[in-house]
Amino acid sequence: xxxxxxxxxxxxxxxxxxxxxxxxxxxxxxxxxxxxxxxxxxxxxxxxxxxxxxxxxxxxxxxxxxxxxxxxxxxxxxxxxxxxxxxxxxxxxxxxxxxxxxxxxxxxxxxxxxxxxxxxxxxxxxxxxxxxxxxxxxxxxxxxxxxxxxxxxxxxxxxxxxxxxxxxxxxxxxxxxxxxxxxxx
Amino acid sequence: xxxxxxxxxxxxxxxxxxxxxxxxxxxxxxxxxxxxxxxxxxxxxxxxxxxxxxxxxxxxxxxxxxxxxxxxxxxxxxxxxxxxxxxxxxxxxxxxxxxxxxxxxxxxxxxxxxxxxxxxxxxxxxxxxxxxxxxxxxxxxxxxxxxxxxxxxxxxxxxxxxxxxxxxxxxxxxxxxxxxxxxxx
Numbered sequence: 001x002x003x004x005x006x007x008x009x010x011x012x013x014x015x016x017x018x019x020x021x022x023x024x025x026x027x028x029x030x031x032x033x034x035x036x037x038x039x040x041x042x043x044x045x046x047x048x049x050x051x052x053x054x055x056x057x058x059x060x061x062x063x064x065x066x067x068x069x070x071x072x073x074x075x076x077x078x079x080x081x082x083x084x085x086x087x088x089x090x091x092x093x094x095x096x097x098x099x100x101x102x103x104x105x106x107x108x109x110x111x112x113x114x115x116x117x118x119x120x121x122x123x124x125x126x127x128x129x130x131x132x133x134x135x136x137x138x139x140x141x142x143x144x145x146x147x148x149x150x151x152x153x154x155x156x157x158x159x160x161x162x163x164x165x166x167x168x169x170x171x172x173x174x175x176x177x178x179x180x181x182x183x184x185x
Numbered sequence: 186x187x188x189x190x191x192x193x194x195x196x197x198x199x200x201x202x203x204x205x206x207x208x209x210x211x212x213x214x215x216x217x218x219x220x221x222x223x224x225x226x227x228x229x230x231x232x233x234x235x236x237x238x239x240x241x242x243x244x245x246x247x248x249x250x251x252x253x254x255x256x257x258x259x260x261x262x263x264x265x266x267x268x269x270x271x272x273x274x275x276x277x278x279x280x281x282x283x284x285x286x287x288x289x290x291x292x293x294x295x296x297x298x299x300x301x302x303x304x305x306x307x308x309x310x311x312x313x314x315x316x317x318x319x320x321x322x323x324x325x326x327x328x329x330x331x332x333x334x335x336x337x338x339x340x341x342x343x344x345x346x347x348x349x350x351x352x353x354x355x356x357x358x359x360x361x362x363x364x365x366x367x368x369x370x
Contacts, residue, residue, distance in 0.1 A: 160368075163225060167260040176361060179346075
C-alpha cells in the first residue's frame, strides 16, 4: 500500500532520441512534492547522477525545509521535506527495500505507446492497492529510456484526452497519474 | 459540449487575503495550453487587466505560434495557439457568446471549501457534457475572489488526495480537474 514516486533525469531521451542527462527544474520539484504530499506518497526521489545537479536540488529543498522558506510557507515545507535526492534508481530502490522489507512494484510511465506493452489505469490501481509497496516513475525531457522501462514491472498506458495530442508536461502528467491511481474517489 | 478554460489573474487573493492582480507565469501558459489541447478545449483565456502583463503573454505566445518556436516544436505551437489574452472575464464571455450563440455555464474552482457551496465532480461532469457550452475558471495566487466565485454557476469541490493537504499548483490542479471532467475514460 505505501507508494513512492521517482523523477528520472537519466537515462532519458532528448528531442533527437539520444540518451541524455536532463537538468533538474525547480518547478518540477515544487509541483511533484506538493502532489506527493496530497496523494500520500512516502517519499519523492529526484534521480540525477550529476553531483552539481544534486547540489542544486538539495539547496532548493534546504531553503524550503530548513531555511527562510520554512517559516514563510509551512505547507511548502511539508511538501519539500518528502524529497530525497539520489544518483540512481538503484539507490532509491535500496532505501525503499530497507524501509519496507520488500522491493516495490515498479510502474513506469510514458507519453508514447511504442516503448513497451502498456497496461490500463484501473489494472495498476488494483496492483498498487494490493501490494506491499510500489514506486511510480516519471521521465523528464522526451521520456525514459526503453531499457529503464523494460526493467519496470509495468508500463502505464499513455494519458489520452480526446484527441491524439498528448504532449503534457511531466508536472501535469504526474498530477493526472497520481489522481487516477491514488485518489479516494 | 464545447468548453473553454480561463486563468484568472484578477481579482485573486494574496497570502494575506488581500485582492491583488497576480503576475502571468510562463510555465502556467505552457502547461495549461497543453492541457487545453489534450482535453479538447475550444480556447484558453488568459485573463489579466494589466496591459504590460498582456503584452508579455502575447510575446510568449507569439514566439511559439508564429516565431522561432513554431518551427522548433510544432506540438507546442498547436497548444499555444489556443491562448487568447483578454482584460476581463466579461470580454472572454462575450467572445464565447458570439461564437456559441449562448452564455457558457460558468464553473469556478477553489482549493478551499469556505468560499461558497461546492458541487462534486461527477455532477459537474454531467453538466458540462449536456450543456451547449461551459467555461472552467482557475485562480492564480491564493485563489479567486469570493465575488467572482459567487458569479459562477457552480463551484467545484476542492481536490482532496488522501489527507487534508491540498496545496497544489494551479498547473497540477487544472490537470486533475480537466481529466476528471473531460477524459473519455
